[in-house]
Amino acid sequence: MTKIYTALGLSIATLLTGVLLGACENAENTTTTTTNNTTDTNQGLKIGSLLPTTGDLASVGQQMAGSVPLLVETVNACEGVNGRPVTLIEVDDQTDPRAGAAGMTKLATLDKVAGVVGSFASSVSTAAVSVAVPNQVMMVSPGSTSPVFTEKAQQGDFKGFWARTAPPDTYQALALAQLANQRGFQRVSTVVINNDYGVGFERAFVQAFEALGGTVVNKDKPVRYDPKAQTFDTEASAAFAGKPDAVVAVLYAETGSLLLKTAYQRGLTEGVQILLTDGVKSPTFPEQVGRSSNGNYLLAGAVGTVPGSDGEALADFNQLWADKKGGSPGEYAPQAWDAAALLVLAAQAAQENTGSGIASKIREVSNAPGTEVTDVCEGLRLLREGQEINYQGASGNVDIDANGDVVGVYDVWSVETDGTIQVIDKVTPKPE
Structure with a gap:
């Protein structure tokens, strides 16, 4: 579904259909006034979001999707960017690379956005960034953690039009490897979703754990499952073969729940610790995996890691969320807020509403020197006055480096007997 947000609220109209949305079967067609990606600030800053509200990552993606319109509403209530309101166009990428590429094509060529918050799945971001870069659209992902993006940035593939507010999996893999080591696990196996996220994480984990x-007992025969698979008997048997101390499962929620349920139902998990990652950390995942005949959650006792949030702006963000939406924001919501904040702050610093302008200033507004600010409106005010800022986000300090990366903190979480997920520790991994 595509949505358009402006300072006047939500407006949805009909758009001419076309082949650009051919892969977005579930997307609504909409219209909005578009401009070329030029330095004309009179048209106002236009940004997009490309996040999964359906598909394999919907249970996590839906938790982060509310952050971007909330940021835009906040900014438009404090004079907007470059003297004009910000417009947001939301697209559901369906956790599908084809839909993500089509969505980014629409945002870049029809809507003429300057920047995009997204995507979440690394495979979708890989498809989308190949469209964003040649169209000079600044892309800031709140959750694509594959190490491949660091490598491509180092090779110059992104030309500065890529950044992320979640750290790469080289760090999370190290955190999980250290956790496994601390718990005394010496023989582990891996099972991962066969995409950029899963394979990149697997390789980083193997290196760190060794x-x-x-x-890693199945290092030479890694178990990687098809993202479109519907049965997982073979993969489950291979992952748990030989009774390792633990199985590191790098999954997405919808398919991952089926794989783990298969393993439990076949009695493969008895005596084996399940180690999980961020792709499945959502309140609904234990229920997706299911319960035993006596009502116990199958996933109880599983432990995992996830990029955490410890930024100076976190308390204010949580309070704003509670005031506007009620309850607490979910996983990656702070990272999505920070991604949108960096887009608007960089545009203001550049004094132009273009992707190239944002790309030229995003590191400047996110790093020292400059006045440290946690409030995006305060940051915009200082930038209007010609001052430099160093944005301190809700997820962390979001110091964007030359490769578009940040180094973050990780939560260690566990599934309790009642099916709830509790954060039990935090860790900031450091290479040896």
């Missing part, structure tokens, strides 16, 4: 003296 460096700590551990053994």
Whole structure:
């Protein structure tokens, strides 16, 4: 579904259909006034979001989707950017690379956005960034964590039009490897979704765990499942073969729940610790995996890691969320807020509402020197006055480096006997 937000509220109109949306079967067609990606600030800053509200990552993506319109509403209530309101166009990428590419094509060529918050899945961001870069659209992902993006940035593939507010999986893999080592696990196996996220994480984990003296028993025959698979008997059997101390499962929620349910139903998990990652950390995942005949949650006792949030702006963000929406924001919502904040702050710093302008200033507004600010409106005010700022976000300090990366903190979480997920520790991994 595509939505358009302006200072006047939500407006949805009909758009001419076309092949650009061919892969977005579930998207609504909409219209909005578009402009070329030029330095004309009179048209106002236009940004998009490309996040999964349907598909394999919907249970996590839906938790972050509310952050971007909330940021835009906040900014438009404090004079907007470059003297004009910000317009937001939301697109559901369906956790599908084809839909993500089509969505980014629409945002870049029809809507003429300057920047995009998204995507979440690394495979979708890989498809979308190939459209964003040649169209000079600044893309800031709140959750694509594959190490491949660092490598491509180092090779110059992105030309500065890529950044992310969640750290790469080289760090999360190290955090999980250290967690496994601390718990005394010496023999582990891996099972991962066969895409950029899963394979990149697997490789980083193997390297980190072996460096700590551990053994990955299926290193030479890794178990990687098809993202479109519907049955997982073969993969479950292979992952748990030989009764390793633990199985590191790098999954997406919809398919991952089926794989783990298969393993439990076949009695493969008895005596084996399940280690999970961010792709499945949502309140609904234990229920998706299911319960035993006596009503116990199958996933109880599983432990995992997820990029956490410890930024100076976190308390204010949580309070704003509670005031506007009620309850608490979910996983990656702070990272999505920060991604949108960096887009608007960089546009203001550049004094132009273009992707190239944002790309030229995004590191400047996110790093020292400059006055540290946690409030996006305060940051915009200082930038209007010609001052430099160093934005301190809700997810962290979001110091964007030359590769578009940040280094974050990780939450260690567990599934309790009642099916709830509790954060039990925090860790900031450091390479040895």
